Amino acid sequence: MRPRRSGVARLVALLLLVTAATFAAASLQLSLGTTQKPGPGVVPLVSAVFLGLAAVTALVGRRRADEGEPPAGAAARAVLVVAALVLVYPAALAWFGFSIATVALVWGAARALDLPARPAALLAVGAVGVSVLLFRVALDVPLPTGLVGF
Amino acid sequence: MSKAHRSGPRRTRFAVAAALGAAIGTVLLSAGCAEKSDYPAKAVKVIVPFGPGGPSDVNARLIAEHAKAQFPKGIAITNVPGGSATTGTYQGVSSEPDGYTWIYGGTSELSSVLHTVEAPYTMDSYRLVLKVGNMPTVLLVKKDPRWPTLAAFIDHAKANPGAVKVGTPGDASFNRLMGEQLAAAAGINLVMVPFNGNAAVVQGLLGGHIQAGLVNSPDARAHVKDGSEIAGLAVFSAKRVASIPTIPTTREQGVDLVGTISHYIAVPKQTPDAVVAAIEKRLKPVLADPAYVKAAEAIAFEADVQDAAVARSELTRWYETAGTLYGKLGMLKKKQ
Amino acid sequence: MGIWHDLLFGFSVALQPENLLAAFLGALVGTVVGVLPGLGPAGAIAILLPITFGMNAPTALVMLAGIYYGSMYGGSITSILVRVPGEAASVVTSLDGYQMARQGRAGPALAIAALASWVAGTLGVLALTLVAPSLARFALAFGPPEQLCLAALALLTLPTVTGSSVAKAYGLAALGVLIATVGQDPTGGLVRFAPAAVPGLSRGIDFVPVVMGLYGVAEVLRTAEEWMGRSRTDKTDMMAVPRLSRLWPDRDDLRRSAGPTGRGAVIGFLVGLLPGPGNIVSTYISYVLERRLSKQPDEFGRGAVEGVAGPEAANNAATAGQLVPLLALGIPFSSITGLLLGGIMLHGIVPGPRLMSDHPELFWGLIASMYVGNVVLLVLNLPLVGLFARISLLRPNLLAPVVLVFCVIGAFSLNNSVFDVVVLMVAGVVGYLLHKAGYEPAPLVLGMIVGPLLEASLTQTGLILDGQWSAMLQRPLSAALLGLMLVAVLWPLSRWLLRLLLVREPAR
Incomplete structure (x- = not known):
C-alpha cells in the first residue's frame, strides 16, 4: 500500500x-x-x-516527502487567526486607513503568536508609528487614510 | 428623535456650532473664489499616466522645471502608469476640481483608447486647459537602396504584398492606426507587427527583423542622424519637425495623411472657469518660453500651444476617426 | 591602447568631486531602496529625477545608474533576513540565503552576497568596457523568433530550481504564466480574465505583491504554525539555535563561492545583454547550473552558500549587461534602462548609436564611475553585515508581525492601490498552502516574468514569418535554440526511460 x-x-x-x-x-x-x-x-x-x-x-501520484500534514491544536489556531487577519486586512485598510488597520493587524498577529497583550500593543504602535514617519512623512508615500482620516 | 429630545440643550449647542462653522466655511470659501489672483496657493500635482522616463514624463518634467517663476509653490510630477494610461487619467479626472491636480494626457488616453479599453471615464469627464504640443508619427526604415523615398517604399510594398513588416508600438496604438491609414490611402498591404512600445520597434528595426517601423518623433530622433543604419522616410505632419529637419513630410511626398500624438493639460470636469482661466494665464508664458521650447525640441517634442476649444475639437475629431478604424479592425470593446 | 586612454579619461570624469559624490549618493540610495519594501529602483529614480535637473548630464547619469546597481545589492538583504524578496531578482537568493540565516549564518550569507555582487559587478563593468559595441550588435540578432525560443527554453529548463516534484514545478510555472495573462495582453491591449466584479484585475496582477505574499506573508503563517506548535521549553530552544555562529564567511565559504561567482558573472552579463528580464532570468540559470555542478546537490535549498553567491553575482553582472544596448545603441532593453534613458533625455541628450563619440564624457564617465560605485557599495555594505545579521536573532513573534507591515507597505506603495494589498494577502495564504503541499513558488515567479515575453514574441514571430513557423529552422540562432530545447527535453526523458527500464525505483 x-x-x-x-x-x-x-x-x-x-x-x-x-x-x-x-x-x-x-x-x-x-x-x-x-x-x-x-x-x-x-x-x-x-x-x-x-x-x-x-x-x-x-x-x-505517489505521496512525496515534501508534503506536510495540516497543523493541529494551538498551531492550527494560530495559522487560522493570522490567515483571517491578513485576508480581512485589505478591507480594513480601505475603511479605517493605514494606521488603525495596521495596528490591529500587528497586534492581532503578535497575540496569535503568544506575545503578551502589552508588548504586542507596544510593538503594533511602534511599528506603525515608525512606518508612518518614514513612509508618509519622510518619503511622501500616500498611505491610505480611509474614512476616519489617518 | 426621542433621543435628540432627551439631550436637548447639548444638541442645540451642537447645531449652533455646526451652523456657525458652516457659515465661516462658506465665507472663507467664497473669499477664496473671489480672490483668484492668489492661485496657485500651493503646489500643483501633475499626473502623468505613464511611468517615468518616457516622452510624456520627460516633457512634463521639463514644463515643471521651467514653470518655477509662474508657479512658485512648485509643480510635482506623479507617475501613475497602467491600463493603457487609463489608470492615471481616471485618477486625474476623479480628483478634487480645485485646480491643484492636472492631468498631463496624450491623444490616446484622452480620446481613442476609450474605444478599446473599459475605462471608468469619458471624454466629458475632463475639461481641457491647453494643448501643449506634438510628437508626430515617423515612418522609419532600415536603410535600403530599394526604398530611398516614401514613394519607392510604397511601390515596393505594392509589388510585394504582405512582404513588408511594419513594427508598431502596439496593436491598439495611435501609430498602428496611422499605419492602417497609410496602407489604405496608398492601396498597399502592410503587415503590422505589434511591439511593446517605441523602443522595441527601433530594436526590431536595427536587428533587421522588420523592414519598417512607426514611432513617434522622440524615438526617431536619435536614430536618424547621418551615418545611422536607420532612415526616416516620412514624418506625418504638415511641416517638417525642427529637430529632425532631414525627414520630409508625407504631404511633400504626395501622401495627404498627417497624424500626431499630442499632449494636453486637462483638469477634472467640475473645475470652475475662474480656476481654469488662472491656470491658463500662468501656464501660457511657460509654454512659450524659448528656453522651454528649446529643451522640448531637444527631445523632438514640438511645442504647439492651442487653447481649449481647438484642443477639444482635435480630440473629438480623432475620437471619431479612431472609432471608424477600430471598427474596421474589429477592435471595438464589447458594449455592456 | 585606445581603450585605456578612454578609460583613463573616464576616470578623470568619474573622480571629479561632484561625480564621486553622485556615485556615492546613488549607491547609498540604491541600497536603501533595495532594502525598503516596494520602493524599487524605478520609484527611487522617479523621486530623484527633479534633483538631477540641477546637475550636469554625466553627474546625473552617474547617480541614476548608481541607484540601479545599488538596488541589486540592497534587494538581497531582506530576502536573506526575512525571506521577503524586495524584487524578483532576489527571489532565488532567498532560497538558500534565508535558510542560512535560520541556521545562524546570516552574517556569512550577507557578506558572501555583497562580495559576490562586488566581484561580478566589477567583472560586468570590465566586460562592458572591453566589448560593449560588438556585443550590442550580437544582442540585436535576437529578434522575436529568438526571444520566443529563449522564453520557451527558460520555461522548459528553469522551473526545476529546487529539485522537488517535476510536475509541481512545471504546474506552478504554468500558473505563473496564467497569472501574467490577467489584464491587458502585451501587444494587443485586449483585456482578459478580468470579470467586472473585480475591478482591479483589468490592470493586471503585478509580480511584486505576488512575490512578497508567496514568500513574506506565507513565511509569517509558517512561523505562526512552527512557533505555536512548540512547547514552552521548545521555544527557548528555538531561540537558542540561531545564535550567530560566525559573522564573516570562513575560508571554506569563500572557496565554495569562488566558482559560482565567476560563472554567475558570465551568465549574468550574457543574459543581461539580451532583450527581456535578463537580471531575473540569469539568477535562475545560475542557481540551476550550480545545483547541477555541485557535488552535494541536496544541500541546495537547505542553506548552500553557492546558492547565494551564484545568483547574486548573476543579477549584478546583468545590470552591466543591460547597459550595453543602452550605451552602445541608445535602446533600452528593459524598463529600468528605459528610465535611465529618460534621465539622460532630460538633459537634452538623446542617446543613440553615436553616444560614445558625441558624448564621450558621459559614456566613459559612467563606466568609470561604475568601478568606483561597486567599491563604494562594498565598503558601505560590509560594515552593515553585523547590524543586519542581528535582525535574524529577533524572536519570531516580534519579527513576524513587523514583516507583515513591511510587506503591506511594499505592496501598497507600488501603485498606491489597495488592490495590490489584496493580491499580497491572497498570495500569502496561497503560498502557505502551496508550501504545505510541497510546492516551492520560485517557478511561479519565473512564469510571471517570462510569460509576457513569450506571448509578445509568439504574436510577433507569427507575423514576421507569415505563419511559416518552419522558417524558424532557417534562422541560425533560433534553430540553435530549438536544438537546445530538444536536448533539454530529450535528455531527462531518456534518463527517466533508462531508469524505468533498468532499475525499478523502490516505492517510498
Whole structure:
C-alpha cells in the first residue's frame, strides 16, 4: 500500500485543477487567431492545459516527502487567526486607513503568536508609528487614510 | 428623535456650532473664489499616466522645471502608469476640481483608447486647459537602396504584398492606426507587427527583423542622424519637425495623411472657469518660453500651444476617426 | 591602447568631486531602496529625477545608474533576513540565503552576497568596457523568433530550481504564466480574465505583491504554525539555535563561492545583454547550473552558500549587461534602462548609436564611475553585515508581525492601490498552502516574468514569418535554440526511460 497524499496536497491539487479549468474555459472565449497571428487565447489555453495536467499528476501520484500534514491544536489556531487577519486586512485598510488597520493587524498577529497583550500593543504602535514617519512623512508615500482620516 | 429630545440643550449647542462653522466655511470659501489672483496657493500635482522616463514624463518634467517663476509653490510630477494610461487619467479626472491636480494626457488616453479599453471615464469627464504640443508619427526604415523615398517604399510594398513588416508600438496604438491609414490611402498591404512600445520597434528595426517601423518623433530622433543604419522616410505632419529637419513630410511626398500624438493639460470636469482661466494665464508664458521650447525640441517634442476649444475639437475629431478604424479592425470593446 | 586612454579619461570624469559624490549618493540610495519594501529602483529614480535637473548630464547619469546597481545589492538583504524578496531578482537568493540565516549564518550569507555582487559587478563593468559595441550588435540578432525560443527554453529548463516534484514545478510555472495573462495582453491591449466584479484585475496582477505574499506573508503563517506548535521549553530552544555562529564567511565559504561567482558573472552579463528580464532570468540559470555542478546537490535549498553567491553575482553582472544596448545603441532593453534613458533625455541628450563619440564624457564617465560605485557599495555594505545579521536573532513573534507591515507597505506603495494589498494577502495564504503541499513558488515567479515575453514574441514571430513557423529552422540562432530545447527535453526523458527500464525505483 502506498501512503495516500496528504490532505493539503489533495486540496491544493484540486484548487489548481479548478483554476486550470476556469482559465481554459475563459480562454476558449477568446480568439485563438491564425497561424500567422496567434490570438490572445493561445498562451492562456496552453498554460491552462499544462497546469491541469500537473494538477492531475499531483492528485493521483505517489505521496512525496515534501508534503506536510495540516497543523493541529494551538498551531492550527494560530495559522487560522493570522490567515483571517491578513485576508480581512485589505478591507480594513480601505475603511479605517493605514494606521488603525495596521495596528490591529500587528497586534492581532503578535497575540496569535503568544506575545503578551502589552508588548504586542507596544510593538503594533511602534511599528506603525515608525512606518508612518518614514513612509508618509519622510518619503511622501500616500498611505491610505480611509474614512476616519489617518 | 426621542433621543435628540432627551439631550436637548447639548444638541442645540451642537447645531449652533455646526451652523456657525458652516457659515465661516462658506465665507472663507467664497473669499477664496473671489480672490483668484492668489492661485496657485500651493503646489500643483501633475499626473502623468505613464511611468517615468518616457516622452510624456520627460516633457512634463521639463514644463515643471521651467514653470518655477509662474508657479512658485512648485509643480510635482506623479507617475501613475497602467491600463493603457487609463489608470492615471481616471485618477486625474476623479480628483478634487480645485485646480491643484492636472492631468498631463496624450491623444490616446484622452480620446481613442476609450474605444478599446473599459475605462471608468469619458471624454466629458475632463475639461481641457491647453494643448501643449506634438510628437508626430515617423515612418522609419532600415536603410535600403530599394526604398530611398516614401514613394519607392510604397511601390515596393505594392509589388510585394504582405512582404513588408511594419513594427508598431502596439496593436491598439495611435501609430498602428496611422499605419492602417497609410496602407489604405496608398492601396498597399502592410503587415503590422505589434511591439511593446517605441523602443522595441527601433530594436526590431536595427536587428533587421522588420523592414519598417512607426514611432513617434522622440524615438526617431536619435536614430536618424547621418551615418545611422536607420532612415526616416516620412514624418506625418504638415511641416517638417525642427529637430529632425532631414525627414520630409508625407504631404511633400504626395501622401495627404498627417497624424500626431499630442499632449494636453486637462483638469477634472467640475473645475470652475475662474480656476481654469488662472491656470491658463500662468501656464501660457511657460509654454512659450524659448528656453522651454528649446529643451522640448531637444527631445523632438514640438511645442504647439492651442487653447481649449481647438484642443477639444482635435480630440473629438480623432475620437471619431479612431472609432471608424477600430471598427474596421474589429477592435471595438464589447458594449455592456 | 585606445581603450585605456578612454578609460583613463573616464576616470578623470568619474573622480571629479561632484561625480564621486553622485556615485556615492546613488549607491547609498540604491541600497536603501533595495532594502525598503516596494520602493524599487524605478520609484527611487522617479523621486530623484527633479534633483538631477540641477546637475550636469554625466553627474546625473552617474547617480541614476548608481541607484540601479545599488538596488541589486540592497534587494538581497531582506530576502536573506526575512525571506521577503524586495524584487524578483532576489527571489532565488532567498532560497538558500534565508535558510542560512535560520541556521545562524546570516552574517556569512550577507557578506558572501555583497562580495559576490562586488566581484561580478566589477567583472560586468570590465566586460562592458572591453566589448560593449560588438556585443550590442550580437544582442540585436535576437529578434522575436529568438526571444520566443529563449522564453520557451527558460520555461522548459528553469522551473526545476529546487529539485522537488517535476510536475509541481512545471504546474506552478504554468500558473505563473496564467497569472501574467490577467489584464491587458502585451501587444494587443485586449483585456482578459478580468470579470467586472473585480475591478482591479483589468490592470493586471503585478509580480511584486505576488512575490512578497508567496514568500513574506506565507513565511509569517509558517512561523505562526512552527512557533505555536512548540512547547514552552521548545521555544527557548528555538531561540537558542540561531545564535550567530560566525559573522564573516570562513575560508571554506569563500572557496565554495569562488566558482559560482565567476560563472554567475558570465551568465549574468550574457543574459543581461539580451532583450527581456535578463537580471531575473540569469539568477535562475545560475542557481540551476550550480545545483547541477555541485557535488552535494541536496544541500541546495537547505542553506548552500553557492546558492547565494551564484545568483547574486548573476543579477549584478546583468545590470552591466543591460547597459550595453543602452550605451552602445541608445535602446533600452528593459524598463529600468528605459528610465535611465529618460534621465539622460532630460538633459537634452538623446542617446543613440553615436553616444560614445558625441558624448564621450558621459559614456566613459559612467563606466568609470561604475568601478568606483561597486567599491563604494562594498565598503558601505560590509560594515552593515553585523547590524543586519542581528535582525535574524529577533524572536519570531516580534519579527513576524513587523514583516507583515513591511510587506503591506511594499505592496501598497507600488501603485498606491489597495488592490495590490489584496493580491499580497491572497498570495500569502496561497503560498502557505502551496508550501504545505510541497510546492516551492520560485517557478511561479519565473512564469510571471517570462510569460509576457513569450506571448509578445509568439504574436510577433507569427507575423514576421507569415505563419511559416518552419522558417524558424532557417534562422541560425533560433534553430540553435530549438536544438537546445530538444536536448533539454530529450535528455531527462531518456534518463527517466533508462531508469524505468533498468532499475525499478523502490516505492517510498
